[in-house]
Amino acid sequence: MQEDRTLMASNHTKMKIPHVLTVAGSDSGAGAGIQADLKACAARGVYCSTVITAVTAQNTVGVQGVNIVPEDFVAEQLKSVLSDMQVDVVKTGMLPSLGIISVLNQCLKEFPVRALVVDPVMVSTSGDVLAGPSILAELREELLHMADIITPNLKEASALLGGQQLETVSDMRAAAKLLHEMGPRNVLVKGGHLPDSSDAIDIFFDGQDFYELRSSRIKTRNTHGTGCSLASCIAAELAKGSGMLPAVKVAKRYVETALDYSKDIVIGNGPQGPFDHLLRLKSSVKSSCRQVGFNPSDLLLYAVTDSRMNQKWSRSITDAVKAAIEGGATIVQLRMTNSLLHLIAFMIGVVVLQIDHYNAHIGSLNITIPKRRKTMPSPGMEMSFKKASRLISLKCFINFPPVLICAVEWEKDAETREFLEAAKACLEICHSHGIPLLINDRIDIALACDADGVHVGQSDMPASVARTFLGPEKIIGVSCKTPEQAHQAWIDGADYIGCGGVFPTNTKANNLTVGLDGLKTVCEASKLPVVAIGGIGAANARAVMEIGAFNLRGVAVVSALFDRECILTETRKFHALLKEAASM
Numbered sequence: 189m190q191e192d193r194t195l196m197a198s199n200h201t202k203m204k205i206p207h208v209l210t211v212a213g214s215d216s217g218a219g220a221g222i223q224a225d226l227k228a229c230a231a232r233g234v235y236c237s238t239v240i241t242a243v244t245a246q247n248t249v250g251v252q253g254v255n256i257v258p259e260d261f262v263a264e265q266l267k268s269v270l271s272d273m274q275v276d277v278v279k280t281g282m283l284p285s286l287g288i289i290s291v292l293n294q295c296l297k298e299f300p301v302r303a304l305v306v307d308p309v310m311v312s313t314s315g316d317v318l319a320g321p322s323i324l325a326e327l328r329e330e331l332l333h334m335a336d337i338i339t340p341n342l343k344e345a346s347a348l349l350g351g352q353q354l355e356t357v358s359d360m361r362a363a364a365k366l367l368h369e370m371g372p373r374n375v376l377v378k379g380g381h382l383p384d385s386s387d388a389i390d391i392f393f394d395g396q397d398f399y400e401l402r403s404s405r406i407k408t409r410n411t412h413g414t415g416c417s418l419a420s421c422i423a424a425e426l427a428k429g430s431g432m433l434p435a436v437k438v439a440k441r442y443v444e445t446a447l448d449y450s451k452d453i454v455i456g457n458g459p460q461g462p463f464d465h466l467l468r469l470k471s472s473v474k475s476s477c478r479q480v481g482f483n484p485s486d487l488l489l490y491a492v493t494d495s496r497m498n499q500k501w502s503r504s505i506t507d508a509v510k511a512a513i514e515g516g517a518t519i520v521q522l523r524m525t526n527s528l529l530h531l532i533a534f535m536i537g538v539v540v541l542q543i544d545h546y547n548a549h550i551g552s553l554n555i556t557i558p559k560r561r562k563t564m565p566s567p568g569m570e571m572s573f574k575k576a577s578r579l580i581s582l583k584c585f586i587n588f589p590p591v592l593i594c595a596v597e598w599e600k601d602a603e604t605r606e607f608l609e610a611a612k613a614c615l616e617i618c619h620s621h622g623i624p625l626l627i628n629d630r631i632d633i634a635l636a637c638d639a640d641g642v643h644v645g646q647s648d649m650p651a652s653v654a655r656t657f658l659g660p661e662k663i664i665g666v667s668c669k670t671p672e673q674a675h676q677a678w679i680d681g682a683d684y685i686g687c688g689g690v691f692p693t694n695t696k697a698n699n700l701t702v703g704l705d706g707l708k709t710v711c712e713a714s715k716l717p718v719v720a721i722g723g724i725g726a727a728n729a730r731a732v733m734e735i736g737a738f739n740l741r742g743v744a745v746v747s748a749l750f751d752r753e754c755i756l757t758e759t760r761k762f763h764a765l766l767k768e769a770a771s772m
């Protein structure tokens with residue numbers, strides 16, 4: 189009985205992971221070959237096992253040496269993987285000897301897989317020969333007929349066709365047709381090196397139809413390994429269950445995006461650099477300007493922005509953030525409040541529909557605003573107001589679609605775009621001063637602009653889920669009013685908690701206050717550093733900092749900085765005060 193239960197439990201958690209086996213050469217510079225294949229598969233969320241056919245000494249200058257792995261040992265590697273692991277797709281790269289092609293052919297017969305992607309690697313991007321002409325006949329006879337797709341570039345296609353010159357798109361079409369006659373089910377001739385073309389044009393032929401796939405040619409030296417990565421990405425998409433043409437399209441878009449992202453990174457001194465498969469290097473370079481990760485002392489003077497206060501004082505969000513940083517703010521949170529259109533949508537909703545309590549039903553979406561909800565209209569409303577106005581807009585949409593659909597839909601996009609643009613601009617300012625920028629509520633915005641983290645409340649996305657999206661290094665703060673919430677924030681993987689409202693505030697409507705005693709209770713229960721928030725200004729900040737909690741690391745303020753004539757002066761004064769209080 190016990191045994192049965194264990195079995196059931198383990199069956200329940202079993203999960204088949206899409207799996208690509210790459211059979212290719214190692215590139216010591218890690219731009220191409222096995223290393224590129226591993227990274228491309230990882231980027232596409234697919235497991236990748238490896239059979240190494242050759243070890244190359246290689247960098248951004250070129251290939252300095254090649255050591256071919258004996259075919260018996262390639263066979264041993266193939267058997268090890270194929271006999272044990274459930275491989276979906278095999279992708280081949282550098283196959284430098286007749287014997288290796290032959291053992292691969294044997295193994296694929298013995299252990300059939302769902303698809304075979306053959307990238308007929310012959311010459312490296314630096315022009316060095318990786319597999320000589322002697323292997324061409326073997327490749328044609330032993331492998332091409334087994335392939336679901338082959339992905340030659342112009343030089344490789346030309347070599348496979350006995351040296352035929354390929355200079356135009358119509359040459360590429362003709363070549364794709366001839367290569368298809370050699371047996372592969374699909375052919376992708378890559379025209380990346382086609383002269384006089386501003387686009388990267390590839391020809392895909394499935395035996396019936398030709399497809400001209402275009403992507404913009406990215407001006408960059410960092411193109412080493414694009415062929416390997418494209419083929420690996422096709423293999424990865426096939427392993428996930430995609431059809432051939434969609435897999436090719438996704439792979440092309442992936443490579444184009446990665447090249448564009450990596451166009452300015454500098455690795456090595458040679459003419460052909462690698463690119464960043466995981467689209468991460470650039471941001472770590474940027475964030476390396478400031479200390480990576482969370483530093484609790486950053487909480488000392490936590491400036492939370494407010495767009496309506498900026499409107500009131502006729503200043504831009506960037507000017508406000510700049511002034512706060514120059515005055516001594518140690519961390520900034522971008523908290524966007526409602527635009528005018530939300531207000532209009534909301535008013536229409538209230539006036540026209542005159543509802544206390546309603547349900548909006550759209551497909552499977554059921555939304556209810558309870559009667560006399562505490563967070564209904566009030567001039568100080570922020571997110572709850574926004575949420576309510578959205579729901580009412582939805583109701584209006586149902587009742588008066590022609591009137592409201594355009595306005596509401598347009599507004600929704602505009603708001604997100606506005607938020608993202610503000611976030612990008614503020615991030616630049618913050619990072620140029622080594623100050624972290626957090627985004628209030630919106631994990632999507634934080635991801636899109638690569639902000640340093642987010643602050644979420646009890647009704648926002650749970651911190652544990654935010655963590656899975658943002659990864660281990662980003663900063664996550666959670667609003668907590670009780671010891672239980674503080675405990676949960678710690679379990680969920682937050683970095684700090686915001687505790688408030690300590691005092692009443694006009695900035696956030698209907699906000700329950702916890703007072704200094706409540707703050708102290710939460711601090712004592714919290715395993716995380718705490719920042720106090722709500723109604724804190726120059727007059728009471730010292731009292732807050734002196735409650736005697738070692739993990740209270742600072743105060744978060746909105747109006748005390750931003751609802752003032754001169755942000756710089758106020759922030760300077762506040763910073764000096766906090767420094768003094770913290771040193772006591």
Ligand SMILES: Cc1ncc(COP(=O)(O)OP(=O)(O)O)c(N)n1
Nearest residue numbers: 570571643644645646667686721744
């Ligand atoms: C530092 C800090 N603490 C608390 C909050 C409030 O967050 P939340 O409860 O989600 O309310 P909104 O700010 O989203 O209206 C905060 N923003 N920052």
Ligand SMILES: Cc1nc(C(=O)O)sc1CCOP(=O)(O)O
Nearest residue numbers: 688689693695722723745746747
């Ligand atoms: C954004 C926010 N959150 C609060 C909470 O209690 O969680 S109080 C608050 C507003 C703080 O503004 P001010 O510094 O102007 O009082």
Ligand SMILES: [Mg+2]
Nearest residue numbers: 629644645648
């Ligand atoms: Mg929130």
